Amino acid sequence: MTLSEDLLHFVWKYRLFAMQNLRTQSGKLVRIIYPGTHNHDAGPDFLAGRVVIDEVAWSGNVEIHIRASDWERHRHHADKAYNSVILHVVYEYDKPAYREDGTPLETLELRPRIPATILPRYRELMSGMWWIPCEKLIHSVPPFHLSQWLSRLLMERFEYKISAIYGVLDQQRGSWEDTCYIWMARSFGFKVNADAFEQLARSLPPSVIAKHKHRPLSVEALFFGQAGMLEDTLFADGYPQDLQREYAHLRRLHSLQPMGAASWRFMRTRPGNFPTVRIAQFAALCLRSTQLFAAITDTKEIGSLKAFFDDLPVNPYWLEHYRFDTPPASGGNQLGARSIDALLINAVAGIIFAYGKYMGKEMYIYRAIALLEDLKAEDNAVLKRFSALGVRAAQAAESQALLQMKTFYCDKRKCLDCGVGLQLIKHNE
Structure with missing residues (x-):
């Protein structure tokens, strides 16, 4: 299975690679202070990142590519908006990259540092024809991590609902x-x-x-x-x-x-x-x-x-x-x-x-x-399926969170944005 850029974003965001003795292709030592805020709009992939390169602190944007040559293929070398990139993170290094102003980019290759277990687990989640992608794995997620994720999903559920309420309020x-x-x-x-x-x-x-x-x-x-x-x-x-x-x-x-x-x-x-x-x-x-x-x-x-x-x-x-x-x-x-x-x-x-x-x-x-x-958890077909998988909701807060997860993560196979997916990919034993 070919590595996707989304998965590489995931690996960078959660730093799922060997962090010891990181060096750019030019041999400079790198320390990651903050990977940046994931940008889902136009522009560099991660905004306001912070790194230290050879004891010099840098603040700026980070761009992610499968191959280093994608920088030029995507025309970033001709775009002034990418002059703010402080680090080019790639899966595979195949050529140097330059900003629009002609300055060379420091490039970090992750291929030899990503654990061999990550790709098989990601492939398993994405290719399985199950009711939810992690149907055979969700039982292995530690209860603490699942509880934390459900708490976050509950707030997301509220935010989703109140946007419709605000629409009525405006009307x-x-x-x-x-x-x-x-x-x-x-x-x-x-x-x-x-x-x-x-x-x-x-x-x-x-x-x-x-x-x-x-x-x-x-x-x-x-x-x-x-x-x-x-x-x-x-x-x-x-x-x-x-x-x-x-x-x-x-x-x-x-x-x-x-x-x-x-x-x-x-x-x-x-x-x-x-x-x-x-x-x-x-x-x-x-x-x-x-x-x-x-x-x-x-x-x-x-x-x-x-x-x-x-x-x-x-x-x-x-x-x-x-x-x-x-x-x-x-x-x-x-x-x-x-x-x-x-x-x-x-x-x-x-x-x-x-x-x-x-x-x-x-x-x-x-x-x-x-x-x-x-309030007691709701009783419907979705929650019964979760219960059969070992994920049982006792309160309405938990059942609402599970409904949010099923609709906006499982059905859309957004495992890389899901707290359950994070645990399964990150901790593959």
Whole structure:
């Protein structure tokens, strides 16, 4: 397998080569103080590196190539941006290199210094047709290193989620209440109907709901009407008939335009997760509080947060129905424990973290992390596969980190950027 430049970057970044008696091709002694910051944009590969060459300290950029001749092949010898390079690091030295100003580059060859074990392990990770590249190896990663990596991934997971929250915040002109309302609605869609729920929330401003919060039927009619579920239908049951009449009045009063009912997905969802039931539950949540953001950020105890989603004032009609005018069915109209946990993980923790990061208030950041550490890990197909490999998540903080790793590292085979990959390649026994 041909050595890739990405792997050589990895070797340099983590100094995975023999460091004793390093010398450039001109015979000068080299000490690496700092390899530099890995640059993923245009320009030299590592920025602001620090080395000592023959007792002279240098600060500047480092360029990495498979062969020394790649310097000229990539036209760096004609680019002034590369005059700041203080060290040329190559796998194989085949010719000298010169900067644009004509000065020679000190070149360090790594080929005889890289352990023979690194390339086979890298090849094993990259070529295996497994569920994750390290499927046969991940069990050998020391628990301490895995725990440290998962802690970092949790923060990365938060950062990934809050970027979307900030996008909504910008659209809502800095209103955290409106942002929380939309984000919470999206989470009530539980992936299958997330987009439809967001569309519903955007079509029905919280200010309109607040005007009718003392009349449950009006709030329920607003949600089901805006969802497009009361259009052009002759209902047999009294409850949907009442909703239909109420919505007709409210639609004219507030100049509302409903979304298309075809946006909602009933197929491949359990009855308890039907959008009709979830809309009824979300309407009940908004009846409980039209100030969702204030309610969430003012509540510190996890038990109180869970209670906020429990025993919602859902219309009794949904105790015996999953859809309008369907035959009665025994069931419940409340959110289950797992659904509440999912909302806390995917909506509440993200909102709290985003607000803390945005406002520079660390107490909210720590509260969001503590919330995930207090909740049980999610139970899904991905986490079951990790568990079968010996990587078991006990807390939601760990399960969220594993989901981040699977999506953004394992699926993309970014083993060189992964803490697990680092340990496996670095410590190949």
